[in-house]
Amino acid sequence: MRKPRLLYVPFWATYVFLYTPIVVLVVMSFNAGKSPYNFEGLSLKWYGKLAGNATVREGLVNTLIVAVGSTVLATVLGTLLAVGLARHSRSRLLDGLGVLPAILPDLVLAIGLLVFYSTVKMTLGLHSVLLAHTVFGMAFVTAVVRTRLTHTDTSLEEASRDLGGTPVTTFVRITLPQLMPGITAGALLAFTLSVDEFVIAFFTAAPTTPTLPIVIYSMVRFGVTPEINALATLLLVVSFTVVIVAQRVTRLTESLS
Amino acid sequence: MTRSTVSGATAISRSRRSRVLGRLVFLGPGLTYLIVLLLIPLVLVLSYAFFRRGRFGGVIYELTGENFTRLVDPLYLDVVLGSLKLATAATLIALLFGYPTAYLIARLPAKWKTIALIAIVLPFWTNFLIRIYAWIVLLSGPGLVNTLLGKLGLGPFEFLYNDGAIVTGLIYSYLPLMVLPLYAAIEKLDPQLREASANLGAKPARTFVSVTLPLTLPGVITGCMFVFVPSFGNFVIPELLGGGRSIMVGNLIRDQFLTARDWPFGATLAMALIAVLIVLLLLQAWSARRA
Numbered sequence: 001m002r003k004p005r006l007l008y009v010p011f012w013a014t015y016v017f018l019y020t021p022i023v024v025l026v027v028m029s030f031n032a033g034k035s036p037y038n039f040e041g042l043s044l045k046w047y048g049k050l051a052g053n054a055t056v057r058e059g060l061v062n063t064l065i066v067a068v069g070s071t072v073l074a075t076v077l078g079t080l081l082a083v084g085l086a087r088h089s090r091s092r093l094l095d096g097l098g099v100l101p102a103i104l105p106d107l108v109l110a111i112g113l114l115v116f117y118s119t120v121k122m123t124l125g126l127h128s129v130l131l132a133h134t135v136f137g138m139a140f141v142t143a144v145v146r147t148r149l150t151h152t153d154t155s156l157e158e159a160s161r162d163l164g165g166t167p168v169t170t171f172v173r174i175t176l177p178q179l180m181p182g183i184t185a186g187a188l189l190a191f192t193l194s195v196d197e198f199v200i201a202f203f204t205a206a207p208t209t210p211t212l213p214i215v216i217y218s219m220v221r222f223g224v225t226p227e228i229n230a231l232a233t234l235l236l237v238v239s240f241t242v243v244i245v246a247q248r249v250t251r252l253t254e255s256l257s
Numbered sequence: 258m259t260r261s262t263v264s265g266a267t268a269i270s271r272s273r274r275s276r277v278l279g280r281l282v283f284l285g286p287g288l289t290y291l292i293v294l295l296l297i298p299l300v301l302v303l304s305y306a307f308f309r310r311g312r313f314g315g316v317i318y319e320l321t322g323e324n325f326t327r328l329v330d331p332l333y334l335d336v337v338l339g340s341l342k343l344a345t346a347a348t349l350i351a352l353l354f355g356y357p358t359a360y361l362i363a364r365l366p367a368k369w370k371t372i373a374l375i376a377i378v379l380p381f382w383t384n385f386l387i388r389i390y391a392w393i394v395l396l397s398g399p400g401l402v403n404t405l406l407g408k409l410g411l412g413p414f415e416f417l418y419n420d421g422a423i424v425t426g427l428i429y430s431y432l433p434l435m436v437l438p439l440y441a442a443i444e445k446l447d448p449q450l451r452e453a454s455a456n457l458g459a460k461p462a463r464t465f466v467s468v469t470l471p472l473t474l475p476g477v478i479t480g481c482m483f484v485f486v487p488s489f490g491n492f493v494i495p496e497l498l499g500g501g502r503s504i505m506v507g508n509l510i511r512d513q514f515l516t517a518r519d520w521p522f523g524a525t526l527a528m529a530l531i532a533v534l535i536v537l538l539l540l541q542a543w544s545a546r547r548a
Contacts, residue, residue: 010357017354018380018432021391024401028394037399081287088280097291104299105490105534107507108527111514112298115524119301135294138287167279196384198493203514216386220497224393232387239382243375 022236029229046230056231059215065126066201066211067194070133075187077134078141083175085142086149087157088167098146101139109135110203117204124206132204133197137190144189148182149175188246192239303531305524314518324525333509337529340505343420343495344488347427351435351484352477354428359439363446374440381433389426389497396422396498418500426494427484434483442476443469478544482537490530506530 029047033040050056085098101109113132122128152175160170176183198213205211210218219228306324309317327333362373380388395401396416403413416422446469454464470477492507499505506526513523 007357007361010354011361014354014358014432014436015376017429018377021388021395021429022380022383024394025387025391035399037394037397037401037404077287077290080283084280084283084285084287088276088283094284094288097288097296101291101295103486103534103538105486105530107490107492107510108299108302108530109295111510111523111527112302113294114514115302115305115520116294116298131294134290138290142287166275168282171283192382196382198386213384213386216384216390217493220386220390220393224390224397228387228390229394232384232390235384235387239384240379243379243382247375 025229025232026236028226029233031226031229034226046226047234049227050230050234053227055210055215056212059210059212062126062129062205062209063195063212066130066133067191069130070137070194071187071191073130073134074137074141074190075183078138078186078190079145079176079179079183081138082142082145082149083171083179086146098142099139101136102143106136106197106199110200113200114203124204124209126205126209128204128206129201129209129211132200133194136197136200137194140189140193141183141186144186145179145182148179152178184249185246188242188249192242302520302524303528305521306528308521310519310521314520316520324522327522328525328529333526336504336509337506337526340489340507341533343423343427343505344485347424347431347488348435348481348485350424351428351432352481355432355435355439355480356477359436359443362436362440363443374437377433377436385430386493386497388429389494392422392426392429392498393417396425417498420499422498423495423504426498427488427491430494431484431487434487435480438476438479438483439473440476442473442479446472474547475541475545478541482541485537486534489533 027039028037030042030044031039032043032045081098085095110132113128113135117124117128156174156178157170160174161167165173196213197211198217201211201214202217205214216228216231219225305316307320307322309319309321309323311317328337358377362370362377365373393400397403398413398415398417400416402416407413450468450472451464454468455461459467489505490507490510491505492511495505495508506529510523510526510530513519513526517523
């Protein structure tokens, strides 16, 4: 069938629009000069400056602690909940509750948690961010695992139950192995979202425990410096690698099961 | 006889017990978590909308409607309407570019399709703040766009710190969320329907308006929601690209909670945000049912 020529204009415009800022950041991160706007020759000096930046390092460590902790918690809770919703409940209200954190504006969740923490007199710190990130991480794990559940064969689970298996043994020996690709994908998603999350961390972190996005936010507000270009480029490399590895891994686990 | 009835009864009670156990083990932990860290916080913050603010921040538990009267004060109503305007502009422009892009991706050969789709989501997986920062580098006074224009003998212009910069940032941040549902909707479309329309003498534009567009409408509405909702409540993009004035509802809410310490009014504004979201969700459900 004929492809309308005219559509290629917005099509290419979209890709140019998406990649121009990224290419500019990467090129400027190797700039020898001080200006973030004029390229004055190749240099790695901004990467050196970045490596010596203690605030960035601390932010990175905080981010990783929160991301690993909330991913573990979200994966366990989300997987159990997905199985519970699919096999042990018929309530659409509970289904709605499971996806609510994913559709709720992050700002509303953030202020809700801030008000809640202050009401129960909980001090803010990495633990409060970790608990907060688990809320939305769990919603994504639940959603991904549930999708996987609808594609798994229930007759195996029924057979296990007929042979006297309790819900727990059936889950551990039959359901869980079948769900592994979904669980892996959900966990990767929860981890990536936690690393990138700014708004909720901004409201639930203590000033002494900023995560990396909060550090970046104050750097950007403070002014434009080529150091951010170097940080941006490193983060780009990491997240592009994660996306491509995730693509491979989920396909690999998919083919194994 | 008696024996079998007894064992039958224990079997039933055992299966009921295991059903209860199953519910407890699987639904218990997750639902408890969501009730404590999602539902209670939400109900708590929304209930603040009905209370008075304390003189030094905090809340006085005394019912009042004054927060809602304040919401329709032109000062604040303008901010809400302004946010609606900017979020709508970003959504419509994203649709204008997203639809043709999704349409062409859906008709690429399988191998290119995957690459084109990954290329759409890849920028989305990079840090949100860094993507916004990139636009400061591009648009600011001595920025690259002005440098290029200067070489042509034009400018310099101030591209940053205005509504246009905010809308650009919003589109850049959420465009992938527009393309994906559109792609899914267009991909599902049966090509025979378009052929039938062409065979019956319809020009491509007519086929698009009478066949393609109505059938992909749920995808259009989902994509529009995915762009509109995070745009409407955003405070980072207006802050960094809009010059830091309180110009969108998100900034206003943030300020009520972190600087003005007027939590009840902040809660009222959050309620307005949720009300808009509910209207959109109903619209989406309605369109999905019709399709």
